[in-house]
Amino acid sequence: MKSIREIFKNNPSLLDEPEVMRLIAYCEQLQDEIVEFKFQKTDNKELPMLDMLKEVIKGCNAIEKQQMEHERFGFEAPDYQETISNLKRYIYGRCKDEKIYL
Numbered sequence: 609m610k611s612i613r614e615i616f617k618n619n620p621s622l623l624d625e626p627e628v629m630r631l632i633a634y635c636e637q638l639q640d641e642i643v644e645f646k647f648q649k650t651d652n653k654e655l656p657m658l659d660m661l662k663e664v665i666k667g668c669n670a671i672e673k674q675q676m677e678h679e680r681f682g683f684e685a686p687d688y689q690e691t692i693s694n695l696k697r698y699i700y701g702r703c704k705d706e707k708i709y710l
Contacts, residue, residue, distance in 0.1 A: 656706040660699065667695060 612623075612632055622628050674686040703710055 653706070653708060656702065657708065660702045663698070664695065667691070667698075 612635070613620075616622050616628075623632075671686050671688070671691050674683075677683050678685045699710075702708070
């Protein structure tokens with residue numbers, strides 16, 4: 609991408625024209641909006657990832673609690689295979705929905 613000075617290097621006096629000055633101001637505004645949009649686009653991936661990680665940790669805490677209850681009270685042991693399968697299905701589903709590629 610060329611800078612404004614590079615575009616007008618053969619005729620720098622055009623930079624003083626009111627129409628060109630307005631066009632330059634408009635281009636600078638668009639550049640700022642593009643940078644802001646790129647930041648928002650990047651930021652949008654962080655929120656779903658944080659939400660997903662919180663849900664995974666909550667699920668892990670629940671299975672640990674089940675394990676402790678099993679050991680303490682002799683309750684039925686957690687089904688780890690089903691838990692792992694559900695966890696993987698959840699992660700891949702959320703990634704697909706949010707267009708996050710692992």
